Each structure stands twice: as structure tokens, then as C-alpha cells.
Amino acid sequence: MRAGAEVFGLLWHHRALVVALVRRDLAARYRASLLGYLWSMLNPLLLLAVYAVVFTTVFQPRMAGAKPYALFLFAGLLPWLFFSGALLDAAMTLVDNGPLLAKVVCPAEVFPAVTVLAHLVHHVLALPVLLAGLAGCAVLGLHPFPWTVLLLPLALVPWVLLTGGLAMAISAVGVHFRDTRDLLANLLNLLFFGTPIIYTLDGLHVVWLKRLLQLNPLASVIEVYRSLAFSGRFAPATDWAVALGVGLVAWIIGAWLFLRLRDTLVEAV
Amino acid sequence: MRGRIVLRDVTKVYRKAVREGRFQSVKGALLHGDLLRGLSPREQFVALEDLGLEVAPGEAVALIGPNGSGKSTALKLISGILRPSAGEVEVEGRVTALIELGAGFHPEIPGRENVIINGMLLGLSRAEVERRLPEIVSFAGIEEFIDQPVKVYSSGMFVRLGFAVAVAVDPDILLIDEVLAVGDAAFTRRCLDRIARMRREGVTLVIVSHDLDLVTALADRAVYLRRGRVVAEGPADAVVARYRSDVAGEEAGDTEGQERVRVVEEGRRWGTGDVEIEEVTFSSGGVPLRVVPSGADCTVHIRYRVRQPVEDFVFGLAWHTSEGGLVGGHNTQLDGLEPRRLNGAGEVRCRYGALQLASGEYWLDVAVHAADGLAYDYWCRAARLRVTAPVGWPGVWAPAHSWECDQPLWDAGPRGER
Numbered sequence: 061m062r063a064g065a066e067v068f069g070l071l072w073h074h075r076a077l078v079v080a081l082v083r084r085d086l087a088a089r090y091r092a093s094l095l096g097y098l099w100s101m102l103n104p105l106l107l108l109a110v111y112a113v114v115f116t117t118v119f120q121p122r123m124a125g126a127k128p129y130a131l132f133l134f135a136g137l138l139p140w141l142f143f144s145g146a147l148l149d150a151a152m153t154l155v156d157n158g159p160l161l162a163k164v165v166c167p168a169e170v171f172p173a174v175t176v177l178a179h180l181v182h183h184v185l186a187l188p189v190l191l192a193g194l195a196g197c198a199v200l201g202l203h204p205f206p207w208t209v210l211l212l213p214l215a216l217v218p219w220v221l222l223t224g225g226l227a228m229a230i231s232a233v234g235v236h237f238r239d240t241r242d243l244l245a246n247l248l249n250l251l252f253f254g255t256p257i258i259y260t261l262d263g264l265h266v267v268w269l270k271r272l273l274q275l276n277p278l279a280s281v282i283e284v285y286r287s288l289a290f291s292g293r294f295a296p297a298t299d300w301a302v303a304l305g306v307g308l309v310a311w312i313i314g315a316w317l318f319l320r321l322r323d324t325l326v327e328a329v
Numbered sequence: 330m331r332g333r334i335v336l337r338d339v340t341k342v343y344r345k346a347v348r349e350g351r352f353q354s355v356k357g358a359l360l361h362g363d364l365l366r367g368l369s370p371r372e373q374f375v376a377l378e379d380l381g382l383e384v385a386p387g388e389a390v391a392l393i394g395p396n397g398s399g400k401s402t403a404l405k406l407i408s409g410i411l412r413p414s415a416g417e418v419e420v421e422g423r424v425t426a427l428i429e430l431g432a433g434f435h436p437e438i439p440g441r442e443n444v445i446i447n448g449m450l451l452g453l454s455r456a457e458v459e460r461r462l463p464e465i466v467s468f469a470g471i472e473e474f475i476d477q478p479v480k481v482y483s484s485g486m487f488v489r490l491g492f493a494v495a496v497a498v499d500p501d502i503l504l505i506d507e508v509l510a511v512g513d514a515a516f517t518r519r520c521l522d523r524i525a526r527m528r529r530e531g532v533t534l535v536i537v538s539h540d541l542d543l544v545t546a547l548a549d550r551a552v553y554l555r556r557g558r559v560v561a562e563g564p565a566d567a568v569v570a571r572y573r574s575d576v577a578g579e580e581a582g583d584t585e586g587q588e589r590v591r592v593v594e595e596g597r598r599w600g601t602g603d604v605e606i607e608e609v610t611f612s613s614g615g616v617p618l619r620v621v622p623s624g625a626d627c628t629v630h631i632r633y634r635v636r637q638p639v640e641d642f643v644f645g646l647a648w649h650t651s652e653g654g655l656v657g658g659h660n661t662q663l664d665g666l667e668p669r670r671l672n673g674a675g676e677v678r679c680r681y682g683a684l685q686l687a688s689g690e691y692w693l694d695v696a697v698h699a700a701d702g703l704a705y706d707y708w709c710r711a712a713r714l715r716v717t718a719p720v721g722w723p724g725v726w727a728p729a730h731s732w733e734c735d736q737p738l739w740d741a742g743p744r745g746e747r
Contacts, residue, residue, distance in 0.1 A: 077449050084446060088437040091478065163432030165409050165424070166450050323412050327343055 063319050064312035067228070071173050081174040086181060100185035104141075108134050108193055123263035125291065128202050131193050135290035136257040136282055138186055139215075143223050144248045146179035150227035151234035151241035158329035168325050169318060172227040180220065187212070190289060206292030215285040221307030222281060225314030232321040235328045255282055277306040332422035332501030332533030334384040334407055339416035341377040341402050341557075376402040377557045379416070386422075386501075389534040391548035391565055393541065393572050398554040400537040404428065404504050407535060422501025422533070423452055427508045431491030436480035440471065443479055444494050451498040461497045468519075469493040489516055496523055503527060505536040509543070521547075541569045549654060561596050564653045567694050567709045571599060573702030580701070590704060597709045603637040604671060604697045604705035609712035613684075623718035623727050627684040631677045631695055633706075638672040641699045646679060649710075651690040656725050662700060671697075687727040688718035 071078060090096040111130040115121065126132040153171045160166045191209065198205035234240035255278045264270040273279060280295075280302035287295040294300075377399040384390050392400040405411040406418050408426035433450070434443045444465055448458030466475050469489040474482060482490070492508070503524070509517050524547065528534060538544050544551060544565055551568035553561040561571045578590045578601070592599045610630045613621045621627050629646060645660030659679065661668075691714045696707040718727060732739075 076455055077446070080442075080446050080449055080455065084435055084438055084442060087442065088435055091437045157433075159429070160433035160450070162410060163426075163429045164447065164450050165426060166433070324344075326410055 061312060063316035064225075064308070066319065067169055067311075067315035070167060070169050074167055074170050077167075078170050078173055078177065081170060082177045082181065085174060085178045089178075097185065100182045101189055104134070104138065104186040104189045107137070108189060123260055125260055125262060128197055131197055131203060132286075132290055133258060134193060135190060135286050138183065138190060138289075139219050139282065139285045140252065140255070140257050141186075142179050142183040143219065144252070145182070146176045146223050146227055147230055147244060147248065148241060149175045149179070150231045151244055153227075154231050154235045154325055155238070155329055161326050161329050168322055169228070172231040172318070173224065175231070176220065176224050176227050179223075180216070183216075194290075204292060206288070206290060208288040208292050208294065212285070212288050215288050215303075218281050218284065218303040218307035221304075222310045225307070225310035225312065228314035228318040232318045232325060235325050236321075251276075251278065255279060257282060277302070281306060331386060332384075332424075332531075333386050333420070334382065334502065334533065334535065335417075335419040336380055336382040336403070336406070337417040337419075339377060339380045339382075339403075339406060339413045339418060340375070341399070341406060341411065342414040343374045343376055375557055377406070377413075377554075380554075380557075380559065382552060384533055384535060386533055387528075387531045388550065389528060389536070389548045391544040391551040392535065392537045392554060393539075393544055393551055393569065394554035394560070395576070397556070399557040400554055401428070401506055402557075403554070404506050404535060404537050407502075408504050420502065423498070424502045424504065425451055425495050425498055425500035426504040426506070427492065427495050428504070428506045429491075430488035430495070430508050431479075434479045434487065434491070437478050439477060440466075440475045440479050440482070440490055444475075444490065447491075447494045448498060451495065451500075453498055465490070465493040465497045468497070468523075485513060485516065492516075492520055492523075496527065500527075500532060502533045502535070505534070505538075507538055509538075509540075541573065545569050545655075561599075563596055563709065564649055564655060564694075566647055566655050566658065567707075570694075570696065570698070570702065570704065570707055574599065574698060574704035574707060577699060577701040577703035593706075598707065600696075600698075600704040600706040602706065603635070603639055604642065605634050605636065606631060606695055606697060606706045606708050606711065607634055607674075608632040609693060609695050609708075611712065611714050619713070620715040620717060621684055623686055623688060623716050623722075624683050624729060627681045627714075629679045629681075629693065629695075629712075631679070632674075633671075633677065633697060634674040635672050638670060639699070639705065640668060640670050642668050642671045642705065643696075643698055643700055644677050644679075645696045645698070647694040648686075649692045649694065650725060651692065654725075656686070656691065658694075660696075683729065684716065685726060685728045686716045687722040687725050688716050689725070690715055 086097075090099065093099065095102065108130065111133055115129045115133070121129050123129070150172050153175045154161065154168060157166075157171050161168055194203070194205055194209065197203040230240060230244060254273060254276055256273065261270055261273060261279065264273070280299040283299045284295040284303045287293050287299075380399070380403060382390075382403070392403055394400055402411065404426065405428070406413055407420060408424055408428070409418075409420070410426065410428075412418075433447060441462065444462060445455060445458045448461070449455060453461075466472055469486065469492070471482070471486050471490060474486060479487060479490070488508070496503070505524075509520055524534070534547065536544065536547055548565040550563065551565040552559055553568050553572050560575075561568050575590055589601045590599055591602060608630075609632075611618055611621060612628045612630065613625050631644060631646075643660050643662040645658065645662075647658035648656035650656060692710045693712045693714065694707070694709045695711040696704060698704045698707060
């Protein structure tokens with residue numbers, strides 16, 4: 061508990077630096093690219109377009125509560141891309157910023173936070189695409205517009221806590237073990253299919269598999285997001301409680317691990 | 330005058346990065362279960378052991394020693410980049426560490442944004458950095474490039490900008506690790522001028538350098554480290570001489586050179602003993618004295634005995650104030666005397682026509698060494714001289730002087746012309 065609050069306090073103290081570094085990361089990514097920040101929107105737009113074509117013409121999955129499927133998939137994929145992208149970058153963030161850590165006095169905890177916030181910015185920039193997709197489907201009468209999407213920032217709270225906590229743990233471990241990123245990429249692949257993103261738990265009819273997948277803590281975190289962004293309803297209170305609980309536990313454990321390893325980081329980057 | 334540093338029994342142990350010749354991996358840790366295992370002595374490297382160091386506000390201290398002696402580690406501990414494995418590091422005041430100029434600049438980002446981030450890391454707010462930006466840019470001399478990504482900068486522009494940011498934050502303590510060697514002569518000159526200005530403003534300075542002339546020029550005091558331990562500590566010129574002597578001894582006698590140079594008295598006297606200084610005395614007007622009036626003639630008598638005849642020898646002496654500040658020094662090599670052969674026993678005299686020192690106590694370091702610095706006998710504070718004067722002139726220099734004017738401005742003073 062203390063560690064979680066301590067890291068939060070440190071980040072708040074360095075908030076100006078965190079903001080400057082997030083700006084730096086975003087600017088570095090889009091510098092010398094013709095379309096700049098538009099890429100944050102174009103990438104998901106192309107993704108959505110491809111899904112729309114594939115899942116209306118090539119495959120036509122039938123799953124309860126997942127119609128139109130392309131939009132359903134997109135609404136689940138957006139937070140996942142934020143989560144997995146931030147974690148993969150977190151694995152290398154301290155190594156990449158090694159010169160700042162080892163040659164300039166710099167609080168190490170800002171870097172996982174900067175990575176997560178930079179990905180959050182990408183995520184927010186992708187939301188207009190989601191809104192456009194939802195509006196388009198509503199106009200065509202395929203899917204009623206989910207006004208709950210306006211409450212989406214609420215669903216981002218557990219996502220940011222969860223991603224932030226894991227990012228801290230992964231960034232610290234990634235300094236000591238340089239194959240963390242490769243290992244993580246494989247784990248994330250497994251987790252992707254173990255999490256109800258391309259399917260819904262309700263749509264599963266194999267009982268033991270459904271039970272097993274319900275144990276995945278990410279299931280609730282996806283559910284609270286997608287029910288607001290796609291289904292147009294609030295997820296059950298238990299899902300919210302589990303999602304927030306998962307986020308908090310991840311944050312506290314991540315912070316604890318990070319603080320424990322912090323003094324070893326500079327020597328190892 | 331706020332920058333103050335205290336290190337108490339500081340030890341720093343590094344973990345060796347490579348284990349059995351391979352980088353660590355999660356796979357390896359999971360397979361062998363050695364992720365949380367303690368470190369065996371084989372996997373440790375002790376960079377510093379029980380270092381004690383106090384730097385008073387406004388003082389300039391140099392850390393010298395061969396590569397791997399722990400100098401840079403000490404600097405990183407003071408800066409807060411590293412934490413000690415044992416012991417305490419106490420630092421008061423804002424610290425700027427110049428460990429690598431421009432370290433942490435992001436290549437894709439314009440100079441301006443990099444300056445702001447570096448300035449914020451050094452403890453300024455964004456607005457404060459932006460206010461100082463014109464000064465930083467003009468010091469670095471890169472006006473037309475400040476909005477270009479730093480990857481297009483020349484290496485000179487890169488380090489100039491790095492230095493400019495670091496000194497623009499008005500630190501109380503400035504730590505410098507060998508960074509003045511980069512850049513052209515004009516830039517080095519400008520950096521040194523800037524450092525001199527900061528010194529006058531009372532900034533505490535700790536430098537790590539292999540440029541021993543720079544060390545004696547910048548530092549009041551030096552600490553000589555070797556394999557993580559303090560070998561000698563004291564006035565910069567004496568400690569530098571000690572280090573030079575060790576280096577020369579090593580070059581001459583391969584590895585056992587350091588053993589040839591024996592320490593006679595810790596921190597005060599060392600040398601090979603081939604020549605021994607027996608006694609150092611003063612005289613004035615042919616009379617042995619320990620107190621000399623300012624402006625009188627003075628002779629320093631150095632009595633020596635030779636154990637092992639040498640043909641490469643330099644006699645030298647250095648004057649210090651009682652606080653340890655260097656007043657001046659001379660040696661027979663700088664004065665152009667060609668050595669023939671030193672044998673037996675005898676006396677060397679250094680004569681001053683008029684001793685232009687202000688009243689006070691002075692200490693004399695006396696040495697006989699080889700031209701490359703190898704000490705036969707280096708004796709710090711070998712003798713003490715008291716100088717008296719009718720007027721308590723401030724400082725250490727009290728030359729004969731007189732005041733003149735076009736109109737009669739003064740009555741003749743009670744002391745008349747000095």
C-alpha cells in the first residue's frame with residue numbers, strides 16, 4: 061500500500077518533468093513523419109476498415125452481443141493495444157533512457173509513467189475513430205449509439221492503474237534481464253487469446269473453458285471498458301469492483317517491486 | 330556559500346555485469362533459480378572502500394588517481410546518481426554533475442526542448458529554463474541551430490550546449506568529471522573562465538581529472554585514490570606531486586615502482602630514499618633564523634644525503650600558507666639548471682633577494698625528485714617560517730611599492746616610503 065502511494069507522490073512531485081518527457085517521446089516518434097500525429101488516428105482507422113471488410117465479407121462470426129462484429133472487436137482491441145504497447149515499450153524504457161539515469165541525476169520512476177502516458181495519448185487520439193465507427197453504425201441502423209461511451213474515462217482508470225503497475229515492474233526487471241521484452245511479447249500473445257477480446261464469455265458454450273477464462277483478471281477490465289464503449293450499458297458492479305481491485309493490486313505490487321529494485325537500476329542500465 | 334558535502338565511511342560495491350561470460354537472462358534465472366541469490370565475493374567489485382571526505386562550502390577539491398581508482402564512482406555518489414552500499418553521503422545545496430556533456434539529449438528532438446528537459450532534471454521549472462534559454466544559447470553559440478534536432482549538431486555544438494545548460498542552473502555544487510577535455514581550445518578556455526567565475530561566487534567544486542596541471546590550477550585540495558582507497562590527501566600541488574611520483578615509479582620499475590616509493594610519514598613524506606633531505610633551515614643576512622621580516626633577504630638551506638647516486642634530479646620547493654593555500658613554488662628544472670650528478674652529502678640553497686611575503690606563518694614543501702616526477706624524497710611541511718611586517722598587509726604578497734601623484738594629495742605618512 062505504502063509503495064503505491066509513495067510512487068504516486070513521487071510522480072506528482074515530478075509531474076512537470078513527466079509531462080515534458082511525454083511531449084518529448086511523442087515529438088520524437090512523429091518527428092520527420094509527414095502526417096505526424098495523424099498516424100495515431102490513421103493506424104486504428106485502417107485497422108477498423110480491414111476488420112469491417114474481413115468480418116462482413118470473408119468471415120461472419122456469430123456471437124451473442126457482438127454485432128456488428130468489426131466494431132465489437134475494435135472496441136475491445138483499443139484498450140488491449142494501449143496495454144500491450146505500453147508494456148512492450150516499458151521493458152526497454154529504462155535501458156533506452158540509460159544516459160539520463162547514469163549521467164544526469166534523474167528519478168527513474170518517471171520513465172514507466174512516461175511510457176504509459178504516451179500510449180494513453182495515442183489511445184485517446186484513436187477514440188475519434190471509435191466514435192466515428194459507432195456513429196456510422198448508428199446511422200446505418202446496425203447498432204444503436206452507446207451514449208455511455210461518454211463515460212469512457214471512468215473505464216480508463218483501472219486500465220491506467222493496471223498498465224502503470226505492470227509497466228513499473230516490467231521496466232525494472234527489463235534492466236536486469238534483457239530478454240524481458242521477447243518473453244513478454246510471447247506472454248502477451250497468449251494472454252490476448254485468453255482474454256475475451258475477440259469473443260465474449262457469454263458466447264462461450266464450453267463450460268470448463270468459460271470457468272477457466274473467467275479467472276483471468278483482465279476479463280473484468282475489458283468488460284467495464286467494452287460495455288461502455290460498445291454495448292451501451294454499465295458493466296455489473298462486481299466487474300467494476302474486480303477491475304478496480306485488479307488495477308490497484310497491480311499498481312501496488314508494481315510500485316513495491318520498482319522501489320525495491322530502484323537502487324540497482326542505474327548500475328545495470 | 331551553501332554547497333557542502335560530507336561522505337562518511339562510504340563503500341560502493343558493484344555487481345559484475347557478466348556472469349560466467351554471459352549476459353543474464355530471464356531464461357537463465359528461471360532455469361537456475363538464481364534471480365534472488367546473494368552475491369558471492371567473486372561477483373563483486375569494490376569500487377570504493379570506507380571513503381571519508383568533507384568539502385566545505387566554496388572549497389575546490391580534486392579527485393585524482395589512475396583509472397579504476399573510484400574517482401568517478403565517488404562523484405556519482407555525491408551527485409546522487411548512485412547510492413552507497415554502506416556509509417553515508419550528505420549533500421547540502423543544488424548539485425550539477427557534469428559527467429558527460431549532453432548526456433541524455435534525445436537526438437530526434439530540437440535543442441530547445443532538450444535544454445528544457447535537462448534544465449528541469451537539474452531542478453529548474455520549465456518557466457525558469459525558458460527564461461534562461463537566451464543566455465544558454467548564446468553561451469553555446471548555436472543560435473541558428475536551437476530549433477534543429479540535436480542529431481544534426483556537430484560534436485562541438487553538442488558538448489557546448491550540454492555545458493551551457495549545466496552551468497545555467499546556478500548550482501551550489503559543481504561536479505566535473507573529465508569533461509573539459511572535449512571541445513576546442515577556445516571552448517575549454519570559456520568553460521574554465523565560467524568555472525572561475527562560479528568559484529568566486531562561492532560555488533563548491535569537485536573535479537575528477539587526469540589533467541594534473543588543471544587540478545593544481547583549479548583545486549585547493551586534492552584526494553589521491555587508488556583501488557578505492559585514499560592514498561594521500563592535502564594541498565593540491567603536494568598530492569599531485571605524490572601521484573606523479575607514483576606514476577613515474579611505476580613506469581620506471583614496471584609494477585614494483587609503487588613499492589619503491591615508500592611512505593615515510595603518511596600524507597606528509599614519501600620517496601624512494603635514494604636521496605634524503607636531512608634538514609631544511611632559513612637564514613637572513615647570513616644568520617640562521619626562523620622569523621624573517623617582510624622584504625628582507627632570505628635563503629632556504631636544504632641539507633641532503635645521497636644513498637644511491639643519481640644523475641637525474643630536480644630540487645624543488647613550494648610555499649604554502651598555514652591554511653594550506655599554495656603561495657608559489659620553484660624548482661631547478663623550471664629554472665633551467667641541467668643536472669650533472671648527485672652524490673655524497675651537501676647543501677642546496679635557494680636565495681631570495683627580498684622575501685615579498687605578507688606577515689604570517691608559511692610552510693615549505695621541499696623535494697628532490699627525478700625529471701619525470703619520481704620522488705626520491707618529497708617532504709610536505711618540511712619547515713615553517715614566520716614573516717613579520719610593520720603593517721598587516723592582506724593576502725600573501727607584500728611587494729615593495731610606493732604611491733605617486735601629480736598634485737600634493739597627501740602629507741608624508743608616518744612610515745614614509747616603503
